[in-house]
Amino acid sequence: MNLLSPLPDARGAEAVDTLLTRSAIRIERIVSRGQASPPGFWYDQEEGEWVLLLAGAARLRFADETEPRLLVPGDWLDIAPRRRHRVDWTDPATPTVWLAVFYRSP
Amino acid sequence: MNLLSPLPDARGAEAVDTLLTRSAIRIERIVSRGQASPPGFWYDQEEGEWVLLLAGAARLRFADETEPRLLVPGDWLDIAPRRRHRVDWTDPATPTVWLAVFYRSP
Numbered sequence: 115m116n117l118l119s120p121l122p123d124a125r126g127a128e129a130v131d132t133l134l135t136r137s138a139i140r141i142e143r144i145v146s147r148g149q150a151s152p153p154g155f156w157y158d159q160e161e162g163e164w165v166l167l168l169a170g171a172a173r174l175r176f177a178d179e180t181e182p183r184l185l186v187p188g189d190w191l192d193i194a195p196r197r198r199h200r201v202d203w204t205d206p207a208t209p210t211v212w213l214a215v216f217y218r219s220p
Numbered sequence: 221m222n223l224l225s226p227l228p229d230a231r232g233a234e235a236v237d238t239l240l241t242r243s244a245i246r247i248e249r250i251v252s253r254g255q256a257s258p259p260g261f262w263y264d265q266e267e268g269e270w271v272l273l274l275a276g277a278a279r280l281r282f283a284d285e286t287e288p289r290l291l292v293p294g295d296w297l298d299i300a301p302r303r304r305h306r307v308d309w310t311d312p313a314t315p316t317v318w319l320a321v322f323y324r325s326p
Contacts, residue, residue: 118294138244188224217245
């Protein structure tokens with residue numbers, strides 16, 4: 115199975131595919147095409163999330179930082195449980211492909 | 221932090237970097253440059269391993285299959301605990317970059 119082809123058409127809405135679900139973890143591929151979090155919305159998750167950008171470009175923002183972070187292919191970061199964050203922007207011109215590994219953090 | 225650049229020079233030996241360690245999971249980047257598992261060697265792991273090829277090319281073989289699987293960028297697979305496997309080949313001409321997510325499977 116391949117993460118990068120074929121890619122779903124995400125122009126209408128983000129496409130989320132769950133690749134693995136186990137008790138401890140869940141792995142998702144998310145394809146965006148210009149979508150962003152709604153104004154004022156912040157993710158506030160019980161799980162930790164390790165995220166890798168595979169294609170495209172995005173700006174991810176943490177509530178505890180003043181500036182968003184620009185992510186390009188190969189960039190990764192770990193989002194601790196309850197660390198509030200949002201997606202300010204994804205590139206509307208090309209698919210943005212995320213790999214997200216959600217994990218329980220005791 | 222970026223997984224794809226800079227890449228370590230793996231011509232002498234595989235380069236393994238641990239990106240995240242939590243109780244439930246461990247995420248590693250592995251860079252190969254022509255290395256393979258030793259003849260007759262099989263991995264036999266207690267943990268599950270979800271693996272994604274990010275760059276290069278490899279042939280991964282399961283003990284319960286007759287033919288190795290050719291992996292190209294974007295290919296991923298889940299290796300169940302105790303499923304014996306080995307790396308038959310990685311491309312000697314270019315770095316092969318693996319993302320490996322090891323997880324405990326009850």
